[in-house]
Amino acid sequence: xxxxxxxRSLLAGIGLSVSFLGGSAFAAADGPLSxxxxxxxxxxxxxxxxxxxxxxxxxxxxxxxxxxxxxxxQALNLDGTFALHPALTSVHALALKGQAxxxxxxxxxxxxxxxxxxxxxxxxxxxxVYGVGSGWLNRTLEVMGPRKIEGLSVxxxxxxxxxxxxxxxxxxxxxxxxxxxxxxxxxxxxYRTDPLMGPAFARGLETEAMAQAATPxxxxxxxxxxxxxxxxxxVAANPKQxxxxxxxxxxxxxxxxxxxxxxxxxxxxxxxxxxxxxxVGQLNTRLSYLDAMLDGLNSGLGAxxxxxxxxxxxxxxxxxxxxxTGGTDHGTGSTAxxxxxxxxxxxxIGDWPTLKQTALFENRDVTPSxxxxxLFKGVLGEHMxxxxxxxxxxxxxxxxxxxMVTGLV
Amino acid sequence: xxxxxxxxxAAIAVTRFGLGARPGEIAAARSDPRGFLTAxxxxxxxxxxxxxxxxxxxxxxxxxxxxxxxRDAKAAASVTGGDPKSDPIKDAxxxxxxxxxxxxxxxxxxxxxxxxxxxxxxxxxxxxxxxxSATKQVTGTVxxxxxxxxxxxxxFGRFEDLLVASSTHPAMLLYLDQAQSIGxxxxxxxxxxxxxxxxxxxxxxxxxxxxxxxVGVEAGYSQTDVTEFARAMTGxxxxxxxxxxxxxxxxxxxAHEPGARTVMGRRYGQGGQAQALAVMRDLxxxxxxxxxxxxxxxxxxxxxxxxxxLVARLERSFSDSGGRxxxxxxxxxxxxxxxxxxxxxxxxxxxxAISTWRSVGGQPQAIGKLAPVLTGLxxxxxxxxxxxxxxxxxxxxxxxxxxxxxxxFSEAFxxxxxxxxxxxxxAQSTLGARLTPPVxxxxxxxxxxxxxxxxxxxxxxxxxx
Numbered sequence: 001x002x003x004x005x006x007x008r009s010l011l012a013g014i015g016l017s018v019s020f021l022g023g024s025a026f027a028a029a030d031g032p033l034s035x036x037x038x039x040x041x042x043x044x045x046x047x048x049x050x051x052x053x054x055x056x057x058x059x060x061x062x063x064x065x066x067x068x069x070x071x072x073x074q075a076l077n078l079d080g081t082f083a084l085h086p087a088l089t090s091v092h093a094l095a096l097k098g099q100a101x102x103x104x105x106x107x108x109x110x111x112x113x114x115x116x117x118x119x120x121x122x123x124x125x126x127x128x129v130y131g132v133g134s135g136w137l138n139r140t141l142e143v144m145g146p147r148k149i150e151g152l153s154v155x156x157x158x159x160x161x162x163x164x165x166x167x168x169x170x171x172x173x174x175x176x177x178x179x180x181x182x183x184x185x186x187x188x189x190x191y192r193t194d195p196l197m198g199p200a201f202a203r204g205l206e207t208e209a210m211a212q213a214a215t216p217x218x219x220x221x222x223x224x225x226x227x228x229x230x231x232x233x234x235v236a237a238n239p240k241q242x243x244x245x246x247x248x249x250x251x252x253x254x255x256x257x258x259x260x261x262x263x264x265x266x267x268x269x270x271x272x273x274x275x276x277x278x279x280v281g282q283l284n285t286r287l288s289y290l291d292a293m294l295d296g297l298n299s300g301l302g303a304x305x306x307x308x309x310x311x312x313x314x315x316x317x318x319x320x321x322x323x324x325t326g327g328t329d330h331g332t333g334s335t336a337x338x339x340x341x342x343x344x345x346x347x348x349i350g351d352w353p354t355l356k357q358t359a360l361f362e363n364r365d366v367t368p369s370x371x372x373x374x375l376f377k378g379v380l381g382e383h384m385x386x387x388x389x390x391x392x393x394x395x396x397x398x399x400x401x402x403x404m405v406t407g408l409v
Numbered sequence: 410x411x412x413x414x415x416x417x418x419a420a421i422a423v424t425r426f427g428l429g430a431r432p433g434e435i436a437a438a439r440s441d442p443r444g445f446l447t448a449x450x451x452x453x454x455x456x457x458x459x460x461x462x463x464x465x466x467x468x469x470x471x472x473x474x475x476x477x478x479x480r481d482a483k484a485a486a487s488v489t490g491g492d493p494k495s496d497p498i499k500d501a502x503x504x505x506x507x508x509x510x511x512x513x514x515x516x517x518x519x520x521x522x523x524x525x526x527x528x529x530x531x532x533x534x535x536x537x538x539x540x541x542s543a544t545k546q547v548t549g550t551v552x553x554x555x556x557x558x559x560x561x562x563x564x565f566g567r568f569e570d571l572l573v574a575s576s577t578h579p580a581m582l583l584y585l586d587q588a589q590s591i592g593x594x595x596x597x598x599x600x601x602x603x604x605x606x607x608x609x610x611x612x613x614x615x616x617x618x619x620x621x622x623x624v625g626v627e628a629g630y631s632q633t634d635v636t637e638f639a640r641a642m643t644g645x646x647x648x649x650x651x652x653x654x655x656x657x658x659x660x661x662x663x664a665h666e667p668g669a670r671t672v673m674g675r676r677y678g679q680g681g682q683a684q685a686l687a688v689m690r691d692l693x694x695x696x697x698x699x700x701x702x703x704x705x706x707x708x709x710x711x712x713x714x715x716x717x718x719l720v721a722r723l724e725r726s727f728s729d730s731g732g733r734x735x736x737x738x739x740x741x742x743x744x745x746x747x748x749x750x751x752x753x754x755x756x757x758x759x760x761x762a763i764s765t766w767r768s769v770g771g772q773p774q775a776i777g778k779l780a781p782v783l784t785g786l787x788x789x790x791x792x793x794x795x796x797x798x799x800x801x802x803x804x805x806x807x808x809x810x811x812x813x814x815x816x817x818f819s820e821a822f823x824x825x826x827x828x829x830x831x832x833x834x835x836a837q838s839t840l841g842a843r844l845t846p847p848v849x850x851x852x853x854x855x856x857x858x859x860x861x862x863x864x865x866x867x868x869x870x871x872x873x874x
Contacts, residue, residue, distance in 0.1 A: 113632065
């Protein structure tokens with residue numbers, strides 16, 4: 001049926017998927033807050049903070065890291081103690097303008113070092129695993145009601161962070177469906193009493209119509225056509241193509257978000273951070289995709305970059321020491337990136353516990369000095385205008401111990 | 410708990426426990442629905458998709474040739490300044506990809522045509538439990554052989570044997586980085602050359618065996634337990650080209666961390682590979698493993714939130730039989746709680762696609778047609794997102810975009826297949842007693858055969874099982 005590979009399959013090839021949610025009527029109903037936007041980038045697999053923002057000025061860094069240390073002369077310097085990985089050129093340019101900051105020792109409340117547990121905790125916003133069944137972005141939309149809230153995810157499956165009471169739509173590029181045709185109408189009738197398929201199908205049809213109107217036409221042309229339609233290749237897309245795809249994805253998302261009725265909250269997943277072996281090359285590639293995606297998002301948002309805060313986070317960091325296979329194992333504290341045109345200038349977010357042996361968590365990992373929920377609460381509270389009671393009660397229940405990070409915007 | 414009428418049981422046997430009805434299959438199961446399933450359990454394990462399949466050793470050897478060729482070509486290019494992407498390399502890469510695609514297509518064809526679809530679903534469950542994913546270039550080429558060699562022969566044997574077969578297979582050793590793990594105090598670890606390269610312990614496979622394959626993350630083990638098990642596993646490796654056991658499992662005594670280990674409160678004083686095997690034996694026999702496996706099975710076969718009585722029954726079977734998987738399969742298909750007529754499981758893209766081909770008695774003919782469909786629906790062939798395997802939850806797969814994509818696939822499929830069918834007969838043979846009156850009515854009233862077939866494929870009862 002599909003003669004050419006869809007953009008979705010190309011995105012899947014580099015491990016990218018996007019979800020976004022937003023409010024359409026919200027824009028008309030509110031004042032300056034109504035343009036505020038938030039994007040959450042989830043790096044799945046346990047992103048190595050010590051590679052993202054190498055603490056080149058920490059006296060223990062080079063020795064602990066051995067071959068996987070980012071060489072100080074190649075790192076993009078921030079403040080003498082911290083730098084950014086050489087692939088993060090766009091992020092570094094923003095950082096120099098005060099539009100990107102790092103939280104170098106941050107973690108979720110989970111300490112099990114299990115991907116699956118830690119991603120659950122990151123996405124549900126609960127204090128521990130299996131604490132809550134819905135995602136915190138979904139609950140954010142819930143508390144931002146009673147205005148009509150739209151939900152949309154780009155990609156074929158629904159990530160936990162936006163699952164919940166508010167029906168999130170999802171979309172990925174492909175030939176359209178005419179929702180006025182007979183078959184969709186008949187199916188809507190068959191699904192009328194189906195609590196799962198009914199709302200999902202209705203939202204799928206709506207989104208299809210909206211997406212066709214909202215997608216900037218050039219975006220589809222930028223996607224390079226693969227010649228191999230069977231592309232189930234374990235062979236990854238080549239890095240240059242991957243970067244272009246990531247940049248286009250970011251720009252398209254930005255284009256969606258500046259539509260008058262576009263989404264104001266979005267979540268993006270970037271896979272492939274579980275680097276137990278040979279991590280230097282893998283992270284070069286992954287970080288270049290991340291950088292390209294963020295750069296594309298910035299340009300797609302245009303002037304509205306100043307109304308946007310982007311948080312890049314992962315489920316846990318990796319061991320402070322290099323392991324026996326040129327990689328690192330599951331750890332605890334990692335780096336979060338915070339970006340946006342409206343950020344206040346400042347140094348690192350949270351304290352740096354250092355890499356002294358006595359300072360390591362369980363003599364192994366970066367000790368977290370900050371709870372991710374505190375960072376998310378700060379962005380939702382001060383930037384998006386979500387009320388404190390809703391933040392503490394509904395969006396991040398049992399999070400009193402995770403103090404809200406203030407003064408970011 | 411009472412069982413539903415025989416007609417309903419026949420439909421459930423074929424659509425829930427199997428992979429969807431082929432024409433005439435529900436009728437064949439009608440005389441004894443449970444016997445129809447238990448007859449598929451057999452000591453020799455699951456069917457093999459390819460009779461003359463290449464071994465994983467052959468594939469790894471091919472892969473190494475490809476890498477050498479690539480290196481040589483690069484070196485040659487740096488001397489002559491020629492194009493490093495010369496055609497032989499592209500050809501070799503294409504060959505590797507074709508191998509992988511061939512494996513996947515053969516598996517999909519087996520699933521589409523087999524008369525013993527419960528047996529195949531059972532094998533797919535265990536392949537997903539012990540996931541190897543094509544997220545690394547080399548692992549993609551050995552997933553087919555991994556399933557043939559390590560999974561399928563053991564799915565009705567002892568759980569412990571399946572665990573050991575998986576944990577010693579080159580595909581798993583590569584996928585979860587075990588092959589290079591070296592004990593820091595082993596002879597190899599003491600070598601200055603390796604030490605200078607930073608060679609040492611990698612705990613990835615040890616952790617996932619505990620967390621995903623056996624006791625589960627709720628079992629309450631510590632980081633120290635993981636590290637100790639990882640030390641016990643050092644030496645589990647793959648033979649180099651000139652060695653005995655080339656490209657096969659090889660225990661390297663000189664990489665094995667010497668000394669006794671303590672894992673989850675038990676001390677293991679054995680030397681060599683016996684040490685890790687003893688840990689695995691205890692993990693396989695643990696009560697937490699029985700609960701973990703029982704829960705996963707109930708979730709896969711019956712519902713995302715399965716009846717506790719079913720989980721308890723499966724757990725008992727696993728413990729009482731010492732992890733006999735044939736007993737476990739029999740317990741599952743004879744448990745009354747497993748036969749609730751309400752279809753609770755939303756099909757994954759693979760299940761949806763396979764059941765569509767089965768409904769017309771057909772099979773996918775080309776990987777180039779099958780792969781884009783599955784990728785578009787979120788289930789790229791052989792590429793589970795993590796060692797946890799593909800998710801089970803309906804909410805993951807029933808996303809709005811996925812339903813639109815399923816509709817497009819159903820329309821295209823119907824355009825190819827519907828003109829040879831009588832819609833009312835097709836609905837009956839595909840769903841049997843699970844066909845509901847509203848869907849039967851919609852199919853009967855459809856304007857065209859194509860519309861009738863697409864409606865049936867998109868019906869709530871066909872999308873579930």
